[in-house]
Amino acid sequence: MPDIALVHPEDRMRADLYNFLGVLLAGPPDEMLLAQCASLSGDDTALGQAIAQLAQVARVSKPKAVTREFNALFIGLGRGELLPFASYYLTGFLNEKPLAVLRADMSARGIARAENVYEPEDNIASLMEMMGGLIVGRFAGGAADLNAQKTFFNKHVGPWAGHFYSDLEAAKNSVLYASVGAVGREFMGIEREAFRMIAE
Numbered sequence: 001m002p003d004i005a006l007v008h009p010e011d012r013m014r015a016d017l018y019n020f021l022g023v024l025l026a027g028p029p030d031e032m033l034l035a036q037c038a039s040l041s042g043d044d045t046a047l048g049q050a051i052a053q054l055a056q057v058a059r060v061s062k063p064k065a066v067t068r069e070f071n072a073l074f075i076g077l078g079r080g081e082l083l084p085f086a087s088y089y090l091t092g093f094l095n096e097k098p099l100a101v102l103r104a105d106m107s108a109r110g111i112a113r114a115e116n117v118y119e120p121e122d123n124i125a126s127l128m129e130m131m132g133g134l135i136v137g138r139f140a141g142g143a144a145d146l147n148a149q150k151t152f153f154n155k156h157v158g159p160w161a162g163h164f165y166s167d168l169e170a171a172k173n174s175v176l177y178a179s180v181g182a183v184g185r186e187f188m189g190i191e192r193e194a195f196r197m198i199a200e
Helices: 009-026 031-038 046-059 063-074 086-091 097-108 124-136 146-157 161-170 176-196
Strands: none
Touching (some): 063 176
């Protein structure tokens, strides 16, 4: 088990937000997760305002409606409105080189796909959870230092996640997920800028 006590509180908050986005994007939220969203509070920052908006929408959202929204966005008849995979965003096709590169990096870090997950590993939910896990040391080798986090982010998340969240925010089927998209877009911008400032 990782020693969470050794992780800086600010990094723990970053990991929590990555994990929260990962859970929201892995499947439609149930009543308990919607209640958690509704209880969030923001601040005057752009990210804080996006979180406050998510809470406001969650307060009037019902699980059945959000399940329909999730299915329209990500599943659909044949395919959903969005394809939330790195390979698709970076190459225009599924199961391409970005997935192979990710699998090699996952193997090197002792990260394995959960047995009950059948989607390719380069989906946005899995990548959010991987970033959260790297920060707090959920995988082999303990917590990744900032340079290792930066390398993983710049290879697998940074080149496309911001575009995905913008698309999610603007998607015609997005209601609750428009707010999720705004939170993700703002958070990816903060992370990208923070990693840019880290000297190699």
